[in-house]
Amino acid sequence: MARAVTTRTKAINTAVAWTVALVIFFPILYTLITSLKTEAEAIAGFDLIPSFTFESYVAVQTQNDYFKPFMNSVILALGSTLLALIVAIPAAWAMAFSPTKRTKDILMWMLSTKMMPAVAVLVPIYLIFLRTGLMDTRIGLTVMLMLINLPIVIWMLYTYFREIPGEILEAARMDGASLWNEILYILTPMAVPGIASTMLLNIILAWNESFWTIQLTTTNAAPLTAFIASFSSPQGLFWAKLSAASTLAIAPILIMGWFSQKQLVRGLTFGAVK
Numbered sequence: 204m205a206r207a208v209t210t211r212t213k214a215i216n217t218a219v220a221w222t223v224a225l226v227i228f229f230p231i232l233y234t235l236i237t238s239l240k241t242e243a244e245a246i247a248g249f250d251l252i253p254s255f256t257f258e259s260y261v262a263v264q265t266q267n268d269y270f271k272p273f274m275n276s277v278i279l280a281l282g283s284t285l286l287a288l289i290v291a292i293p294a295a296w297a298m299a300f301s302p303t304k305r306t307k308d309i310l311m312w313m314l315s316t317k318m319m320p321a322v323a324v325l326v327p328i329y330l331i332f333l334r335t336g337l338m339d340t341r342i343g344l345t346v347m348l349m350l351i352n353l354p355i356v357i358w359m360l361y362t363y364f365r366e367i368p369g370e371i372l373e374a375a376r377m378d379g380a381s382l383w384n385e386i387l388y389i390l391t392p393m394a395v396p397g398i399a400s401t402m403l404l405n406i407i408l409a410w411n412e413s414f415w416t417i418q419l420t421t422t423n424a425a426p427l428t429a430f431i432a433s434f435s436s437p438q439g440l441f442w443a444k445l446s447a448a449s450t451l452a453i454a455p456i457l458i459m460g461w462f463s464q465k466q467l468v469r470g471l472t473f474g475a476v477k
Contacts, residue, residue: 240256244443262447267448279426283349286346292390296386298310299361300364310361313357317355328415328419351412364394367390371393375389416428
């Protein structure tokens with residue numbers, strides 16, 4: 204009886220999991236289907252049978268240079284992630300292994316900055332970028348993406364570092380390891396799963412960021428999110444072309460997520476079981 208109940212529970216859980224997965228995946232599938240339609244078919248209504256035409260992809264490549272925003276997205280995502288790790292690893296190390304009575308308050312304050320609407324600070328950020336010459340530059344946008352994702356990166360690394368026994372670092376200090384040697388050669392290798400999952404999450408967040416990339420760029424540093432927005436015009440939305448641009452934009456990050464899902468899950472569960 205107990206085995207039958209367990210089997211039934213597993214079947215229900217599997218069915219629920221598949222249902223949720225299909226609901227989440229359906230918008231992506233429908234975007235792909237719409238991109239394979241003509242503009243007339245895309246506007247006509249809901250239809251899951253495409254005509255399998257690639258004219259929207261050809262039009263996207265003809266009207267806009269896909270390679271340039273793609274390279275901008277790669278540079279911005281990787282650059283902001285590397286910069287965030289350079290800042291976050293020492294910060295998370297300090298709070299994990301040398302905490303003070305204000306450490307939790309600082310962590311909560313950093314997390315609270317993510318709850319503030321981005322539009323609330325748009326004007327001062329825009330003026331700072333305009334007057335410092337960072338408008339529509341890769342450097343400026345890389346720094347901006349690093350700053351908006353830094354609280355999450357520090358929180359995740361702090362959680363992972365807390366799972367590492369402090370005695371190991373103390374032993375390294377007794378053997379004469381300097382501060383940077385302790386971080387680079389002892390702490391970082393031990394936290395590779397956590398750091399890898401943090402990197403992957405930050406790359407995804409930076410790749411998908413649209414508000415700041417649209418507000419702070421025009422042409423030179425515009426990534427794929429701005430590339431998608433370029434297909435809306437005063438004449439209306441070109442649904443087939445917009446879907447084709449969206450498919451081209453999300454395809455690289457979907458492929459990366461698919462091949463790195465084991466590493467991501469391993470990092471997110473790092474330290475969960477001892």
